[in-house]
Amino acid sequence: xxxxxxxxxxxxxxxxxxxxxxxxxxxxxxxxxxxxxxxxxxxxxxxxxxxxxxxxxxxxxxxxxxxxxxxxxxxxxxxxxxxxxxxxxxxxxxxxxxxxxxxxxxxxxxxxxxxxxxxxxxxxxxxxxxxxxxxxxxxxxxxxxxxxxxx
Numbered sequence: 608x609x610x611x612x613x614x615x616x617x618x619x620x621x622x623x624x625x626x627x628x629x630x631x632x633x634x635x636x637x638x639x640x641x642x643x644x645x646x647x648x649x650x651x652x653x654x655x656x657x658x659x660x661x662x663x664x665x666x667x668x669x670x671x672x673x674x675x676x677x678x679x680x681x682x683x684x685x686x687x688x689x690x691x692x693x694x695x696x697x698x699x700x701x702x703x704x705x706x707x708x709x710x711x712x713x714x715x716x717x718x719x720x721x722x723x724x725x726x727x728x729x730x731x732x733x734x735x736x737x738x739x740x741x742x743x744x745x746x747x748x749x750x751x752x753x754x755x756x757x758x
Contacts, residue, residue, distance in 0.1 A: 627731050627755055630658075630709040635733070635757065637663050638688070638711050643674035645681060646712070650688035652696055652727070654706040660699070662691030689718045693725045703727050713754075716740040723748045731755055 630651055638649030641663040652660040664687050666672055674685045686694075689710055696703050704726035713732040714722060719741035722730065729751040735742075745752060 624755075627709070627753065628757065630707075631711070631731060631733055631755060631757055633658075634709045634711050637661050641665050641674070641688075642672035643681070643685065645675055645679065648688040649711045650692040651709040652692050652703055652706045653709065654701070654703065659701050659703070659706065660692045660696035662686075662688045662693075662695060664688045665691070687715065687718050688712075689714050690721055693721050693727075696725075707731060712736050713739070714741040714745070716744060719744040719748075722750065729753070733757060 630653055634649040634651045636649070637651065638647040641647040641649070643664050646664070648664040650662040651658055664674070664685060666674060666682070666685055670684070673682070675681055689708060692708070693703060702725075706725075706727050707729040708722060708727045708731070710730065710732045712734045713736045714730070715736055715738060722745060727750065730745060731753045733755060735754070742752060
């Protein structure tokens with residue numbers, strides 16, 4: 608593997624695309640663990656060819672797993688999948704510096720700040736979030752961004 612603009616990328620683009628697809632399928636499976644009804648989002652953090660963290664959107668530990676209120680609106684305290692994955696690795700002895708984030712939905716602007724601060728250098732996502740400000744911020748911050756499709 609080689610370093611391309613500060614992030615680890617496989618030298619064979621076809622092989623990298625295969626890895627990207629496989630990790631994204633895993634992120635999709637992880638999203639299914641979310642109890643949210645409106646949108647289920649999954650995240651994987653991969654560094655040097657190893658999954659170092661995972662996450663899905665949901666309520667903080669100790670809260671009921673109800674993400675939405677009786678009107679179908681998301682509770683303000685629901686954590687996004689990427690925030691969960693970043694916080695999970697922060698509790699470990701590892702870090703996300705130079706990692707790739709696989710995300711079923713592109714990050715919001717608040718989570719994009721976390722991505723930048725965590726030192727994540729590459730984002731691979733499936734579906735765009737309704738507000739593209741997060742992607743714009745990541746691009747300005749030098750994060751390599753790749754949108755993929757899962758067959």
